Amino acid sequence: MITRMSSLFLRTLREDPADAEVPSHRLLVRAGYVRRAAPGGYSWLPLGLRVLRNIERVVREEMDAIGAQEIQFPALLPKEPYEATGRWSEYGDTLFRLKDRKGADYLLGPTHEELFTLTVKGEYSSYKDYPVMLYQVQTKYRDEARPRAGVLRGREFVMKDSYSFDLDDEGLEASYQKHRAAYIKIFDRLGLDYVIVAATSGAMGGSASEEFLAVAESGEDTYVRSTGSDFAANVEAVVTPVPPARPIEGLPEAQVHHTPDTPTIDTLVDFLNGAGLGREFTAADTLKNVLVKTRMPGQKEWTLLAVGVPGDREVDMKRLEASLEPAEVALLEEADFAANPFLVKGYIGPGALQANGVRYLVDPRIVPGTAWVTGADKADHHVVDLVCGRDFTPDGTVEAAEVREGDASPDGAGTLVAARGIEIGHIFQLGRKYADAFELDALGPDSKPVRITMGSYGIGVSRLVAAIAEQHHDELGLVWPRSVSPADVHLVVAGKDDSVFEGGERIAGELSRRGVSVLFDDRKASPGVKFADAELIGVPTIVVVGKGLANGVVEVKDRATGERSEIPVDAVVDHVTGLVHG
Amino acid sequence: MITRMSSLFLRTLREDPADAEVPSHRLLVRAGYVRRAAPGGYSWLPLGLRVLRNIERVVREEMDAIGAQEIQFPALLPKEPYEATGRWSEYGDTLFRLKDRKGADYLLGPTHEELFTLTVKGEYSSYKDYPVMLYQVQTKYRDEARPRAGVLRGREFVMKDSYSFDLDDEGLEASYQKHRAAYIKIFDRLGLDYVIVAATSGAMGGSASEEFLAVAESGEDTYVRSTGSDFAANVEAVVTPVPPARPIEGLPEAQVHHTPDTPTIDTLVDFLNGAGLGREFTAADTLKNVLVKTRMPGQKEWTLLAVGVPGDREVDMKRLEASLEPAEVALLEEADFAANPFLVKGYIGPGALQANGVRYLVDPRIVPGTAWVTGADKADHHVVDLVCGRDFTPDGTVEAAEVREGDASPDGAGTLVAARGIEIGHIFQLGRKYADAFELDALGPDSKPVRITMGSYGIGVSRLVAAIAEQHHDELGLVWPRSVSPADVHLVVAGKDDSVFEGGERIAGELSRRGVSVLFDDRKASPGVKFADAELIGVPTIVVVGKGLANGVVEVKDRATGERSEIPVDAVVDHVTGLVHG
Known part of the structure; x- marks a missing residue:
């Protein structure tokens, strides 16, 4: 596929947007990936939509690989199921509520536990039907008090939410571990540096809930990790080591x-x-x-x-x-x-x-x-x-006292240091809360009902665009990992001669036929403008067809390292195809 | 890809749902493609989501082919742009309105003319930027007074909406014709029987607006066509031929x-x-x-x-x-x-x-x-x-009198007959209404502003699932065209012997390796149940691995014609791959 910048709906900006505090927000706007359409609501322009879709594809592939099945619910939902679980009120101001023309109450779904539970109840009845894992990649709505940082925390965002339904605790643990492994694959494929942190207090059981945090200065989540072990946890989840009780006798009077x-x-x-x-x-x-x-x-x-x-x-x-x-x-x-x-x-x-x-x-x-x-x-x-x-x-x-760097790690090994991260995934053993609310039972082999136990697993898909950008940029612009880049190659024609344009066309055509997607800068703009845009947009490989063409060479530049090499024009298609397809 | 019915999240129903009036609704529910989640809101189960995604893919391919560029807007939108065009109130009860936690007014987008116009204004400024065509495939919301017939008329639905932006009327006409041609390709590829009807009164110009209607008894739109020409029009758009005025002199007194x-x-x-x-x-x-x-x-x-x-x-x-x-x-x-x-x-x-x-x-x-x-x-x-x-x-x-069969066709050739259809597409030369509202101008070559003229083009993507089902079913179930079928082949194991299951596994595996997607009925159910489900689900080719396997043959059945043929087991993969890949 060839995308021509001469007609691409893209205008890069030389200035940082006034409302952007974090690098991902600044660069995604400047490079023309997203535009603000509402408070906490962003439009995806062509290149941004491609990155989003690439991430969705990776997520789907790994979810399908563990046997999860994709379905899709409406976002506009009636109040009743959320009233049955108490979430209609528990969500407070974070829930977008509205009425239809008849005055009936609706909400915009913040997550879909209720619907998934009801749907499984509607289709399945026997223990033979279980286990099952279902997911959707869907637009979700939360009326955040402080939407911030572009698509990092929006009020309308894309989320992958999945749910597992099992007959017993061992089954839930297995479904949980499958998701955990899939999430590791997904975030590895997306080129993320992340930690997995315990996310609930010890009272709920150690592995019942974990968060995946992309390491980032701009993250809203503070977590701590141990200097002496693998321990990592959300600050909210750090359990204070309890010292032993001491004898009271002999202590002075108050x-x-x-x-x-x-x-x-x-x-x-x-x-x-x-x-x-x-x-x-x-x-x-x-x-x-x-x-x-x-x-x-x-x-x-x-x-x-x-x-x-x-x-x-x-x-x-x-x-x-x-x-x-x-x-x-x-x-x-x-x-x-x-x-x-x-x-x-x-x-x-x-x-x-x-x-x-x-x-x-x-x-x-x-x-x-x-x-x-x-x-x-x-x-x-x-x-x-x-x-x-x-x-x-x-x-x-109560766990209310601040956690400090230097505190002993709850697992007894080492002390705690603090860091910041962006929550990109959350896996959680829900247990029977929703199954109880809707009486989701399977008829067991002995014809007695078995209450189903559930897990809930989320990935912030649109947030990942920002999280990846936070980790993959430099002072010139974005530096996408191959797996999510809006194109495989950014091909720049640098020069005014027809021969240079023709050379660019020929290379673009050949690359495209080899299955390499090309962002082709065929504009009649100065090389300086084109190079700056290429650095800003952040496609991992930049090919420059310029005055070297007369001597039979083109330049191939690695966006991440800045390394440049001159490649004979006859070899460039093989060379670049090799870089792209590994 | 192999989809195993033993674990597929699918339960077919033997009974028609009580609330289903039209065949598509009845069959999509019975065959487990969709489930009602809210009034006018449907959940897409795994097979239904595949059909929806197949349709989306065809739509995207043809939109990309005419140079339209995909972007994506939020569905939750602030009031202001819709107030600027008057649509905040014009839409009446059909618009879902809500307030955020600060009391600011929002709506759920019914269509996105305002946002597209503002976005183009935000990026483009010179005549050299134009023309441009943009589209999105997006979830839309309309508070229909009478949601009906499943996904045929929902309150939350998937729509492809695109918009063209041109410098002059000739440009608009060209963009309009590109869309018209793309729509013809799309609906042809989807196997639809449809008519293109004039959709506005003559006062606005003949080709300014046309609707694509899928011919269907259950359609909500009545249209008329001429017995003597190509003329076809929405009843609302039929222009009454005006007889010549007559002399008044000599007429008797009142x-x-x-x-x-x-x-x-x-x-x-x-x-x-x-x-x-x-x-x-x-x-x-x-x-x-x-x-x-x-x-x-x-x-x-x-x-x-x-x-x-x-x-x-x-x-x-x-x-x-x-x-x-x-x-x-x-x-x-x-x-x-x-x-x-x-x-x-x-x-x-x-x-x-x-x-x-x-x-x-x-x-x-x-x-x-x-x-x-x-x-x-x-x-x-x-x-x-x-x-x-x-x-x-x-x-x-005023055009208010009923149109009747037998009326003279407005083009003077033949008389009118009536028929019913489902609106699946609408192409419309908007002109400068939105460009005027937002002052969308391009700076011309003479440095004078040129007001942009727009076209608006919609396809009811989720509705198409129902429209295709209306045209492609029989008394046993759905009969999907290949282009949208949830699988290429439905492979049924009919028998209890291990050898039959093994034979089925082998054929499924080989087909999958050849790029044929297989819905594999590997359940331990009776052949009768499996055959009934295969007819109901409606995959175009059904392969039955049964007792014939002992004699080296399997049965291949064409779902549409009912034709069966016995194929040697060694030849079946080639045979079926040929059917699927043409």
Whole structure:
């Protein structure tokens, strides 16, 4: 196939778009791959659509290879199934909702668990029908609060979502592993540098959920990995190692101290160390109690929640939210403090919380037998040697404290370092949540119903265009991996002579006949403009037909390395075909 | 490729679905191609998705062949561009509208003229950039009042829409003809029996708009064709031949008659013929005045409109609506008559209409010099010999009278006969409507702006699945043309012996290696069940590996003709490959 730039619907831009913060966004717009059509909505111009379709093709091939079957659901869906699972309200503002002409409620599908479950229930009834894996490559809609970075986080985007349906846990584990292996193949084929991170807290089981993150500075997801093992996890999924409980006997009594002018942990520690208590205190010896309010989806009323963390760490709201999901979490307002006068700001301690029935969850490090400096529920007063399990008993633990580089890895090997990534895939053992909601059963060999167990697996297909661009570019432009490039070769005619144009035409024609797709710059523009566009567009191999043609040579340039070689014109088609078809 | 029915996500149904009225809907559901997911929203199961994708491929190939370039817009679009063209309100209830989390207005795209125009304006500026043709294959949304017949008229559907952008009318005509030729190729390749009909009234120019209709009893579109020429047109587009005006001098004076008990045209004609007026009257001599009310999009107030047609014809509301587009048309209610006492029901004449300023449009046959029997604006009274151009002067003409079989063809050759069809394509010279709305200009060679002229071209891609099924089925099931069939061959193993299964496996494998896609019925089901499913599913060639295998033969059956032949097992792969690859 030959694509002529003289007629291609493409205009590259010399300037960065004003609203673009990250390299992929900047370059995809400048190189004419995408255009903004709406907040979080992008148009795919011809070259962009080709990259998107190339990625879709790789995804489909690997999904088909594990026996998943492609189907396609509508995006416009009735409310009822999503009400049955509670997601109609759980999704909150992120769900696009609308009414039809009769006033019936609809939504634009953010993911399709409900529809897949109902469809399998509609077709299958016997244990002999299972297992089955189904997928779709589909446009999805989420009303993101902050759509950003072009196609990296849109409100309308292409996603591959698949679902596995199995009779038992072993089957689910097998389907999960098939998807995991397929995802590894897909992301390898797409030339991505990525990590697989644990994505749920330990309470749900180690392998129940993993995310594939493309390593990128511009990524929204922070993850940590161990310096001493393979361990990698989303910050939200890091499980704090729990120290052993300590004996309580023999610990000193709790004592309230007057601690004037100690509004912060630092001033408190300084004060105590100057108070002649015969001990050295650090921030890690203090217990900071942070108040938030929570409510479950669909609820109107908020409930107070106190979170206790060691004073040397902040509360990480994203970790807290992930731990409390699906509950909503908000910070307290002045009115909340006014309504609860027992909350003495800056001096909140377990005593007042528990006396007033406030739910109190603490960091897992706060085990029985540990002694803390904390608020005494009275302005300018703190209590020292308040012992967990003796002087206060939390209602449970919560993963809310920030994770820091240098923390011990949860698997005991090495310490944690932080990095940023773009979520490109997520595999998740759903279990029976949706099967329960819709009573998806198979009739077993003994004629008794068996509740089906499901897995859910997603790939952000349109986001991958941006993720690949984040990893594959330089200061001149994009540098596509062969598997997704909008063309195999960018053929530039550099010169004004008819003979050069004719030479270009001949080479383009021969390459095309050999199954090489050619982006052919046959424009009457200056070589400088053409070279700049070629670097910007990022096809991996650039062939320049120019004044060397008179001497029987053309130039072949590797876009990634910048390496140039002069190739005899008679050999160039073989040479380039070899590069392309390996 | 081999698709095994033992694991295919497919369950055929023996019973017709209760809500299916037309054969395509019945069979696509029974054969497991589609499932209803919402009112007017269908899920594509694996075989259905393949047919859809095959059609998309044919459409893309022919669009690419004429130089159209594929791009893709979001479906979720901001209100503003559609407000600029007036379509935000013109579309009425058919547009799905919604708000995002910030309360901003959005719509789900019904067609994308606005976005294409704005995108070309964003990229192109010089006359040298033109012409350009762009297309997309995209999911579209229309809140149809009556979604029906499965994927034949859905509220979410796949459409190919393309747009041409030219500097002048000749360019537009050339782009239009390229699309027309491409559509002919597409529909021919899809094995469709179709007609191309004129789709707008003559006032807009003969070739400005044509529809491609697949001939089908179940079609919603009625069209007429001439018995004596190539003429074919949508009923809405039939232009009434206008008779010449006649001399007024010498015509008798208009006379009011007391015509008791003549509430209908028939009773009126009978009364007049018995009244001794010395003439024979027919219904065609009477002038029937029908009152409706109209309003433009966005207007709240209705305006009265009187439509005069010869009394032997009814007013065809679809023709009237098409003539008055984009105005809305409604019948009068009792309250309207009460508010306008000059309207004497059953006896409305031009006199009261014109005296009261009611706009009065008449059938084109009502030319100056024609004399009519019509209402005298007084109960039980009619006027005879009311002459157009002497006693009344209409405000204009309107195409509102029904078109009947036997009417003279507008081109003067032959008479009209009626038939029904499914609209599968529409090509339309838009002109400068959208270019004007968005000031889409090219800078000409003289540095003066040239307003671009556009064409709009649509194909109902998902509807085509149903249209093809309407034309290609029999009482046993679907009978796909090769170009769209979900597989090349349906290979049935009929028997229980391992040798038969092994034989089937071997043939399936060899066919697949030869590039033949095989739907392989490897289920442990009875031959009867398998044969019935093969007929229902409708793959064009059915190969049966059964007891003949012991004698070295397999059966090859042509699904369309029912013809069977016994082929030596050694020759069957060559034989079938020949059938498939021609």
